[in-house]
Amino acid sequence: MTEPAETQRRWPIIPTILVLAAIAVMIALGVWQLQRKGEKEALIALFERNMAMSSMVAYPELPPVPDTMLYRKSSAVCLEPVRWDQRSGTDRAGKSGIRMIADCRTGAEGPGVLVDVGTADDFTPPKWTGGVVQGTIVPGPEQPSLIERMTGKAVPARAMLVADVPAAGLRASAVPSAADTPNNHLAYAVQWFLFAAAALVIYILAVRRRLRP
Structure with a gap:
């Protein structure tokens, strides 16, 4: 039925x-x-x-970096570059190249400081042994993804110092601006x-x- x-x-x-x-x-x-x-x-x-x-402001020793310090002028002492991270980018004239980012030792312990010492035409690290670097604090190249932030697995992001004066043989890297913030x-x-x-x-x-x- x-x-x-x-x-x-x-x-x-x-x-x-x-x-x-x-x-x-x-x-x-x-x-x-x-x-x-x-x-x-x-x-x-x-x-x-x-x-x-x-x-100028004092460079933040530990992440996370307060928003009030990003895009401010600062300086840091690189005792020794312990690792190089080469990434694509542009210089301040708009020419494409490879940004040379040094992960520097600043003391016996701690996370150190990331320094963009300039832009090159190839992946060969410069013969730069460190020193006092003055530049602009910007967000570092490694930032947590949206999924990492939503799941609570994000680690504090490191900042980076873009040098005003490049290392010998390099061109000054372009400094990111607030307009680049998505x-x-x-x-x-x-x-x-x-x-x-x-x-x-x-x-x-x-x-x-x-x-x-």
Whole structure:
């Protein structure tokens, strides 16, 4: 014996609850991205103020580096470069090359200091043995990913000092600016809102087709 047509065409309650819950999560993620957008704009404004300051600050000995110190002028003493990290980049004239980043020993213990001593045309480390380096504090090349931050597995990121005067035989590396700080949160928010709207429309169309006599 078959069920009446009215019973067979009931609006699906459990799937509807699940879909609405998923849509609510997408909207919440969109709102969160809008909040992050405001936070990132305030951070960029802070970095721009830091760049305008000519006074020097003491180089941070341990990570994490306070935002108030990024893009400020500072100096550090490299007793000895213990490791070289070559990365692609540009010099201050816009010419591409290989940035020479020295991981320097600053004492018997501690994490030391990362110093970008200049840009070269190849991967050969310079014959630089250390010394006093003056430059600009910028975020280091190794920054935690979004997943690491969300899962609580992120380790404090190290900063880096971009030397004002390059090592012998190198060109001065370009100094990152506040404008390089990514702020894609508005686009992410719009995407989440569009996903939520699309999910709602698709679900309604699918249910209406299912309930159609």
